Amino acid sequence: MTGLSDSFQRPINYLRISVTDRCNLRCLYCMPEEGVALMSHKDILTYEEIFTVVKVAAGLGINKVRLTGGEPLVRLGLADLVKMLAGIDGIDDLSLTTNGILLAQNAAALKKAGLRRVNVSLDTLKPERFRKITRCGELMETLKGIETAKAVGLNPVKINMVVMAGVNDDELVDFARKTVDDDWHVRFIEYMPVITDDPLTTRLFSVKEMRKRIESLGKLEPWKVDVGNGPAKYFRLPGAKGTIGFITPVTEHFCYLCNRLRLTADGKLRPCLLSEQEIDLREALRSGAPPEELKRLIEKAIASKPERHYLAEGKKQKGRPFSQVGG
Ligand code: SAM
Numbered sequence: 486m487t488g489l490s491d492s493f494q495r496p497i498n499y500l501r502i503s504v505t506d507r508c509n510l511r512c513l514y515c516m517p518e519e520g521v522a523l524m525s526h527k528d529i530l531t532y533e534e535i536f537t538v539v540k541v542a543a544g545l546g547i548n549k550v551r552l553t554g555g556e557p558l559v560r561l562g563l564a565d566l567v568k569m570l571a572g573i574d575g576i577d578d579l580s581l582t583t584n585g586i587l588l589a590q591n592a593a594a595l596k597k598a599g600l601r602r603v604n605v606s607l608d609t610l611k612p613e614r615f616r617k618i619t620r621c622g623e624l625m626e627t628l629k630g631i632e633t634a635k636a637v638g639l640n641p642v643k644i645n646m647v648v649m650a651g652v653n654d655d656e657l658v659d660f661a662r663k664t665v666d667d668d669w670h671v672r673f674i675e676y677m678p679v680i681t682d683d684p685l686t687t688r689l690f691s692v693k694e695m696r697k698r699i700e701s702l703g704k705l706e707p708w709k710v711d712v713g714n715g716p717a718k719y720f721r722l723p724g725a726k727g728t729i730g731f732i733t734p735v736t737e738h739f740c741y742l743c744n745r746l747r748l749t750a751d752g753k754l755r756p757c758l759l760s761e762q763e764i765d766l767r768e769a770l771r772s773g774a775p776p777e778e779l780k781r782l783i784e785k786a787i788a789s790k791p792e793r794h795y796l797a798e799g800k801k802q803k804g805r806p807f808s809q810v811g812g
Pocket residue numbers: 508514515553554555556557582583584604605606645647674675676677678679680807808811812
């Protein structure tokens with residue numbers, strides 16, 4: 486392995502792959518109610534094509550892969566892809582981000598196929614509110630998914646809560662208490678104003694405010710985590726087995742730590758979630774490009790990673806919705 490770095494000397498070792506643009510929820514802050522125009526099936530990378538990209542990327546030093554979407558579990562046979570990727574030399578962390586709705590029925594097969602761990606997005610513990618935020622989902626399904634994932638050993642199961650002022654900030658303490666009562670690992674994420682016609686545009690709730698609320702339960706003790714230590718800063722409440730993480734994409738960007746590349750469902754490499762720049766791998770894959778050419782394109786994407794995003798300065802993501810890019 487050579488090890489990759491971008492032009493700002495950031496080591497790049499992490500590939501996030503959107504395996505589908507389709508989703509079984511319509512979260513307020515992610516998609517318009519009517520959904521977004523869907524890609525046609527022939528535009529979406531096949532599992533063999535994804536495998537080829539990951540194999541080449543692993544040869545360049547990528548060792549972490551996360552599957553996301555859209556909702557990755559709506560793509561049929563995802564465990565087959567997991568098995569293919571888990572067998573690639575050099576990939577030592579293979580994980581999944583999901584809304585959990587289909588997790589209970591898939592967790593055991595995913596674990597058996599070689600998935601290491603799972604992050605579940607969950608913004609409320611109230612069934613009515615869950616239906617409102619997701620516009621159609623059932624909270625019980627996601628809770629069942631979390632419990633099943635823990636039971637089959639997809640650990641640590643991390644719960645990602647996007648905190649939105651006036652929408653779910655009143656549940657911060659309830660989620661924090663789950664780290665004591667149920668050993669949950671909860672990460673509180675600042676809401677990013679990413680879509681232009683977003684009904685929640687002004688709903689940022691900063692990590693600083695979150696901490697204040699949560700500290701009503703006790704002092705947060707800084708905590709070092711061993712697995713998947715990304716941009717979150719971790720803490721523990723007194724007596725808790727679970728951890729609390731804070732992620733500040735808006736009030737304190739962590740772009741200087743960014744080690745990621747993203748592969749969209751239709752085969753474009755995106756050096757940054759929040760920039761429109763893309764490099765087409767699908768074209769190369771389908772015209773029979775040799776591994777050397779794919780390597781060159783991956784290196785080109787890395788070399789063109791922007792230094793940072795400008796969300797805090799009010800710049801929005803343009804172009805594609807999160808569901809296509811892989812949030
Ligand atoms: N369907 C999967 C899920 O729900 O986890 C994977 C895709 S979803 C786009 C990935 C993550 O992006 C979710 O945790 C979601 O909460 C987060 N996300 C989407 N829009 C966001 C926003 N505007 N601000 C912060 N996080 C956002």
